Amino acid sequence: MNSALKLLALLACLGLATFYIYQIHGAPPVGIDDANIFFTYSHNLAAGKGIVYANNPEPVEGFTSLAWMLICALLFAAGFSETAVLIVSVLLLVGTHAYITGLIGRIASANGRSSLPYQLAYVFFIILSAPYMTWMTITLMDTCLWGLVVAIIAGSILSPPERASQWLLPSMVIVAAPVVRPESMLVVPFALSLLWRYGVRISDDTCLRATRSLFVAFLAIMAVLTGFRLWYFGYPLPNTYYAKVSPSLIYNISTGFDYLVEFLGSGILVGIGTIVLIVLVILNALRRLQQPALAASSTSLNYQHYALFCLLLFVLPVLTGGDHFAMSRFLQPVFPLLCLALVIFFIEIRPSQKPFVAFLYRHGAVVLILLALLDCVLFAWGNGASLSSWRWESPIDNEFRIAEKGIALGIRLNSLFAELPVKPGVAVIPAGGIARSYSGPIIDLLGLNDLRFSHYQGKREGMRGHASFEKEPFFSICPDILIGVPPGADKGTWFTNDTLKGLLLEPAFAAQYRYGSLARVDFSDLQLTSFFSLSFLAAVADYPQLKFTETMRFDGTSYVKLAH
Template sequence: MKDFLKMLGLVAVFSLVRAAIGLHNYEIGIDDTNIYFVYVRNLHEGHGFVYYPGGPHVEGFTSFLWTLFLTLVYSIRFLPFETTVLVSCLLITASIVYLYFRFVKARFGEIYGWFIALFLVLTPGFIDWNVFSLMDLPLWILSVSWALLLLIDGGRKKLFTVIVVLLPFIRPEGLLLSGALVVLRMFREYAAGLTLRRAILSNLVALLAVVTAIVIFTLFRIAYFGYPFPNTFYAKVSVSLGSNIKNGVFYFYDTVRHTSLVPAVLLAISLVTIIRRRYWNQWRAHAGIIVLVLVAGFFLVYPFLTGGDHFRYSRFFQPLFPLTALLAMLLFQPWLAANKTRRTLVLPLLLVWLNLNSTDITSFRESFATAAGAYFSRLGPDLVRQSQLQSEFDIAVYGRSAARHMNEVLSACDSLPSYGVVAAGGTAYMYKGEIVDVMGLNNPEMAHADRIKAHGVKNHGSFNKQVFYRQAPDLFLSYPDPLTSELVQTDANAMAFLTKLRDPAYFINRVCQDIFNDPDFKGRYRYSRISNGAKHFYGFVRTRHFETHCPGLTVTALD
């Protein structure tokens, strides 16, 4: 307990520093977290797993178990809901750090335990993602790390079984990893001296439990949602393998530039060392290292198969980073311990280097000289700079603010217009009417319209014009919009926003397949000011709903 309190204090201190220097608007998490909150509220109110009351069943969230946990928190909270989730994330993150601290301390001593604890909290994005985003990532890292460390230790089989059975419910990649971890435990026990038959039989219950859980969960998904995988898979990941690998290369490039170079360097040096020393020739003695390398390999390869995502700080690589530090520790601790001066120099310098990254915006296609110059010109310590995730927090806050303002303007309507959005979290949580997610994450028809997403921006390629016209939201986008954060509501600013939307290079227009320049769209929607006399906002409207249900509003076409 004493060590856990130390790690809790460490995480709390770094979180306070991050909140004071690097973050603002973090109280409600990022916009994707607010999508979770939408489902949590609807589930708590008895509507089921739906994006809006009366809507289709849809699994527009990534972690089923995190959704259930948040629903429990929502039901029994003793603090404001988001605050309770923040405290929960802080405790889970401290548990991650404690697991690694305890594991390394037991083998190499307390100084090395503190090194790996500091390695975690100084990794750019670790605090931002695990404590402040309020997403499922800390639960995922905790579960995977716990299962792996138990596997290397070789003890507490019942606890190991419970964790691997839960992995498919925490993240979709758990469907692959859970069974693989059981097989690796068979290998670990075989390497420790059991016969192959005994090693298999010893873990047969765990393997059957994993298979049973996956089958039941998949059958439930098909029966309830109509599909075997989350809707997020069909909306984001279902592009060609070639495109995913290409995006994965960009994702890795972004990681070493904008998150940290150190994990990649540690992993490369570790793999070269393993190959040069031919660890596989003495695989029984090095079974723990082999297991660690294979699991690290899974987290290294997975983003190349799925294409990664658009978020900063390498969310998909975050579980890999502590594994690279642990692997290096297992391989090189004797070398460090042999010379006190070496240890005193190497460990602090490594931690300083770990926290350095660049905020440049050069692309993978730039020349080496241009990319290198930009990288070093913007290189600095991440801990004392604004978080690269800040825009994701802002979108959630601005989305709630914009939707709250719209509710006030539309309060005279006897039926609120259906509202088509691109940013589908904070807006949907606050808007009182039906929300149409045109990016498809929470819209099964949109997500399944094109099996291969051969267009659009990474993770935003599901928009389909035919589906959009068929669903025909009464109101599409709004100004102010959560992606623009503009709060000055004048006709001139609104028209400037319209000009942006019609620019083929503008993000919203790109993900919406240039619909704002589509003659069909211009014939069906008018860019208008919607006013109740005291307040107003702007958006694309289909006038029929407003004429029928909102007689007290003035809708003035601006284009």
């Protein structure tokens, strides 16, 4: 099969898998709530308002990928919708796996094996991984872009370019990496050090010159990017770092280790792929002790470097404390690299007189495909991480609904307060969807888009990745409205209070806020039930079209319903 047909087949497979994932999640039109944080910045930039969140005036970098925000801004400026973002995501995904399947083809050919069966097995791994396919496509997040960057850097380590012309693609990716994700500040120097080590070991002057030049270029890009951040935002790192990462390294490692364990237990392929990486490192170390000449071979060295690079990608989320989303978003870009390691392991099997090894040599690709099916159908049946279990519900289905409800809430607030000369400040926990539609100021209580919380000197311990809320800045701001519900008998009602570290049960909060329904008397269906500050209720009392009805009150220990 020629390259063009393979590319079309890959596009068809990934497109169909994306369509299936899209339908399972109810055809979400706008991605998850965090994607809409990207989109509010992108829309504002496209409209000439600068890099600002919602209708708030201050510049803030409440997103993790400047490159993804700029790509979305270009799409929106050209008049395209979120559908175009999905198409770009799928195209980036196709590019990622076209690159990796090409790499598999070269490795298979070098080992005298037919490439197509192993390429098919690899594609099976990818399209049958529901967590990977979801995070790379319909969430509309930057994960797909970072996945492409990671794949090309990893491929360059596994099979270093031999000629100067072959350095073009990895050079472009390495130079662009700092704008794609902040993790590149560690990923790129580590990758370049591995390539430098390779060049020294085999005396490759082309590799040494390229790594030197790329390191200088990387430092220059980082200097420019940091200078821009200091000039425009006032801080050297994205605001997401200050909002999400605790100053306690021990706390970060503790929560990050749990995050890593969740990923390692999410499927057979993840577990076996990780074992293969560890085995590669150990075997290379043993060979170096026993057979120095063999250990110094370029292939052995490349496999060791590839394994070390993948293990670094495991370590990074541990150092930053992981993420609150289900299905290991930060670690999904590593999944194809684990699959690639597993495929290479089978390609490297040599003919043997032992029946089992001989069977694997002849039918390795079939075994890999069956392993992918087994992983999808059996192992993950009970943990919500496979297509087979998603006949009931996806683990992140609610993230799409949060975005849609947030957009609807913003529209409702605009209608509810249409006559007010100044829209009230609304404090929220999910901050993406509402930012797309509400025309008033928004207070992001988790600090991603609000410097008052992200740079407050708190511990940032609590809800994983969303623990920057503190009560002191909240009371200093005193928002007009707090979107949430009082804690009650239902466990789900405790989300607001727990996320806000017990705020709703504070006597000081109960003294300043009332919970109830604010409705328009001329439109009975147009109302908002939430927490309202007494000062705001006093201000809207002058508007006869608005009527507030208190429905619950804090009695010192809990919220009780009021009789009307």
